[in-house]
Amino acid sequence: MRNPINTQSCLPERGRADHIKLRAGLMLFAVLFFADTMFSGCTRLAVLPENSGRDPDRNQDRPNILWLVSEDNSPETIGVYGNPAAHTPHIDRLASGGIVFRHAFSHSPVCAVARSTLLSGIHSPSTGMHQMRSRIAQPPEIEDLFYPTLLRKAGYYTANNSKTDYNLPTPHGRFWDESSDDAHYKNRAEGQPFFAVFNNHDTHESGMFLDVMSSEPVTDPAIVPLPPYHPDTPVMRRSWAHYFDRNRDMDSWVGGKLAELEELGLAENTIIFYYGDHGGVLPRSKRFLYHTGTAVPLVVYFPERWQHLAPLEPGSWSDELVGFADFPPTLLSLIGEPIPEQYQGRAFLGPQAKDPESGKYSEPGKDPESGKHFESGKDPVFLYRDRMVQQYDMQRGVFDGEYRYIRNFMPHRPNGQYIHFPFRMQAMQEWYRVWASGEATPKQSVFWVPQPPEELYHTASDPWEVRNLAGNPAYANKLGELREATRRYMLSYRDAGFIPDDMHQALTGGMTLYEYIRTDAYPLDYLVDLAEKATSRNPEHLPMLIWAMQEDYAPARFWGALGCLVLGYDAMAAKPRLITLLDDEFASVQVMAAEALGRLGDMDLAIAALSNVLDSELENELLYAVNALASLDVPAKYHDELLAKLQRIAYDEERVIRGSFQYSRRTATYLVMKWTEDTYPPIY
Missing domain, CATH: 3.40.720.10 (Alkaline Phosphatase, subunit A)
Known part of the structure; x- marks a missing residue:
């Protein structure tokens, strides 16, 4: 069987005279298309007339x-x-x-x-x-x-x-x-x-x-x-x-x-x-x-x-x-x-x-430190993933033609978060069923558990990318090389992903986000360094996280709180600072602090704070809150307190929710069904 991803073509590397070429027009193609659709069960099209070589654009000096x-x-x-x-x-x-x-x-x-x-x-x-x-x-x-x-x-x-x-x-x-x-x-x-x-x-x-x-x-x-x-x-x-x-x-x-x-x-x-x-x-x-x-x-x-x-x-x-x-x-x-x-x-x-x-090759950008241009066509391809419909996440990475590197900036979340559309596929339901029943192999289970901070795959030999080499000392040099390439792209392109979206309006004033992130008011180098440390699962960085939660710049407080959430019980020393953030001016910071406190065992404080955010009329604030509730294993004794608010978000069409697509309704519906019905995951 051929490798389904990193494969050689079923055609030779160079064209040959006996290949079907489309040089003299696609008339032969049209005939073959008709014949193939006749015998392959595809939709039948009428036989196309011969063109006799006419070309209405023959005098055109530029291609269509x-x-x-x-x-x-x-x-x-x-x-x-x-x-x-x-x-x-x-x-x-x-x-x-x-x-x-x-x-x-x-x-x-x-x-x-x-x-x-x-x-x-x-x-x-x-x-x-x-x-x-x-x-x-x-x-x-x-x-x-x-x-x-x-x-x-x-x-x-x-x-x-x-x-x-x-x-x-x-x-x-x-x-x-x-x-x-x-x-x-x-x-x-x-x-x-x-x-x-x-x-x-x-x-x-x-x-x-x-x-x-x-x-x-x-x-x-x-x-x-x-x-x-x-x-x-x-x-x-x-x-x-x-x-x-x-x-x-x-x-x-x-x-x-x-x-x-x-x-x-x-x-x-x-x-x-x-x-x-x-x-x-x-x-x-x-x-x-x-x-x-x-x-x-x-x-x-x-x-x-x-x-x-x-x-x-x-x-x-x-x-x-x-x-x-x-x-x-x-x-x-x-x-x-x-x-x-x-x-x-x-x-x-x-x-x-x-x-x-x-x-x-022509060159698309400059390294912010050296001023040298990237050699594109040879440099790795930049990759990015953020909120997917109703679920927040953030990943950055590169692919260099042989290796793929992924940096997970929300490693406390699994890849397999509940998203409405993919869970309507029978394949996703089947995969979840096998995993939840304990029948999945280790390779089939990774999708459903929290992500590692970093992933590295030798795609050339591992085309389905299931062997994470990030922790293998033999690949430390490659890991460092692609980690640095990812950081270089984020800095060079002024990556806006380190700003929670409920802060956009307050930070940008009358500017567009495109304009704001290109000003000195956006301390990107600091935020990238902070976010990398916050999501490393290394308790040695806790003092930096506690300091960040006291910063005047709101995105720093967000990443400080998120880092405590990632550390779990290793962040116990940060609990007093997390409690102060429950009154932060931004809901995203409140929610990160509340979820971190929930992980530290103080569920009363966490649920009270998240319940307050559920009263918001802003879509991105509601999304942060329902994401946290979907991630936390909320004890049943809190369900009644939250269900009335979740049902109003999910089903009350007269409720005003100011935002683009109101994805919060989907996660609210998911939580209502999860807590009130026997079937899981709920399909609606």
């Missing part, structure tokens, strides 16, 4: 660019990446005439955060858009750099069909000429070059919910390669088989879009990208910082006319490290436009992909 984007799928679900259970003939044929990227990443493992990086060319923690669906406003000068805006200024017709989800408070469609379910490059002016995005929903997580998985899968459950962290049960195998079926459907959609392009005579002037919007979607992929959550399939096809913009021959594999922050500068490189200096990515295709004098 077409993005075909699938949701929630990792490289291992695409046939060209080597998984024997994958059936994606149309993408595989596109790859045979294009370039396949072995190491492409979304940076974040969830849609809104990944898409905000993709839109802006700036890492989401550097804009403040790092929390899932946080709707953080950006300065006008940054919005002016969003790639659809720059493409429109360059004369391109921009069409988005139709997902946006950019983490912004403003209407997302305004950046495009057209953004709707009807958006299409066919609506452009005659002779106008186009940039068009088509998004496919077939592989989205919702397609794996229990209530839509009634049919038997087409893919044989016996042949799917299960990761070792999933229990090998019939239910889990059936879930994986259904997921491969969803990828079959998505692949047929890709085939239809390519056939349409050929039918319209546009194939010879259009550069085509196929990629996934982040990893997914079965448990421990989407929303998690592992390879299965952040790696995406990426295939780029250049027609013969624009082959000079490609770095490799058709049918080649690229080992270059690329991420979504690199996509906007790459677009501008392909169409011959200048790349804004504010972008933190760099072009990996086109004439600006390499410095014409040195031959080195």
Whole structure:
């Protein structure tokens, strides 16, 4: 069986004449697409007429660019990446005439955060858009750099069909000429070059919910390669088989879009990208910082006319490290436009992909201490994870092409926190059942227990990333190297993740968060050092934590209290200071102190403080409180006191909750059902 992640292609490394190439147009592809859908059980499309070589854009001096984007799928679900259970003939044929990227990443493992990086060319923690669906406003000068805006200024017709989800408070469609379910490059002016995005929903997580998985899968459950962290049960195998079926459907959609392009005579002037919007979607992929959550399939096809913009021959594999922050500068490189200096990515295709004098890759940022630029394309890819829907968490990390490093800044939480959407999947319910019944192996149990402060995986030999090497002395040098790379990125990009979101308005005044974190008022070096010590589980750092809880700067108090929570009973000496923080001006600090006191055994104080926060009308304050209650093992004697408030949050539609998505209602509902019903985890 091929390695499902770090695999060699089923195609040779270089293109050969006997491969199906898409140089003279995709007419052969259209015929093959029709034949395949006839015999594979996919949706049947009409036979496409021959094009006779017409090309309405033949006099165009710039290429059209077409993005075909699938949701929630990792490289291992695409046939060209080597998984024997994958059936994606149309993408595989596109790859045979294009370039396949072995190491492409979304940076974040969830849609809104990944898409905000993709839109802006700036890492989401550097804009403040790092929390899932946080709707953080950006300065006008940054919005002016969003790639659809720059493409429109360059004369391109921009069409988005139709997902946006950019983490912004403003209407997302305004950046495009057209953004709707009807958006299409066919609506452009005659002779106008186009940039068009088509998004496919077939592989989205919702397609794996229990209530839509009634049919038997087409893919044989016996042949799917299960990761070792999933229990090998019939239910889990059936879930994986259904997921491969969803990828079959998505692949047929890709085939239809390519056939349409050929039918319209546009194939010879259009550069085509196929990629996934982040990893997914079965448990421990989407929303998690592992390879299965952040790696995406990426295939780029250049027609013969624009082959000079490609770095490799058709049918080649690229080992270059690329991420979504690199996509906007790459677009501008392909169409011959200048790349804004504010972008933190760099072009990996086109004439600006390499410095014409040195031959080195273009450079996206500076080391804040040495002033030297990073050598992108060779440096590790920056990775980040924060609040996932209703559950707070914070992780940062890097991948260098061989090793993955993860720094957990909330190690008191397990990865397996209750989040409504994934728990609607039968696979997640099955995994939880096996673990809760004591039947799980050690590798299958790690997901459900508190995280270690650091994780290090040799992904090249451990593709499912289950052997944490962070505590192995033989890997101390690599651990230190990637720890420092992660810190360098956080400092260079002015990472906003160290500020609790209920403090944003008070700290920023009239500025945007993007502007505030670039001022001297944001002591990032100190906060990073404090947060690293607070989450190290080292009692020697307790004096620093006690000192931090007395700071005037509120984020320092938050991290001091969180560090005591992580230490548990080793923080007993900090109890008097924690009690004073129950009256802090910020709910996030109150909640961290209350949860820490609960862990120290003073549940009366903890519950009283959390109950007070439940009276808030602010979404982020409520989220902190219900997160703490979900994490604490709250004794039954406190349930009645809390249930009335939780039920009002969960079910009272007239209650005013000021915030973006009111995710607090989901966790409140979870707690009500957990404390009042027999089934657990509650599925609603």
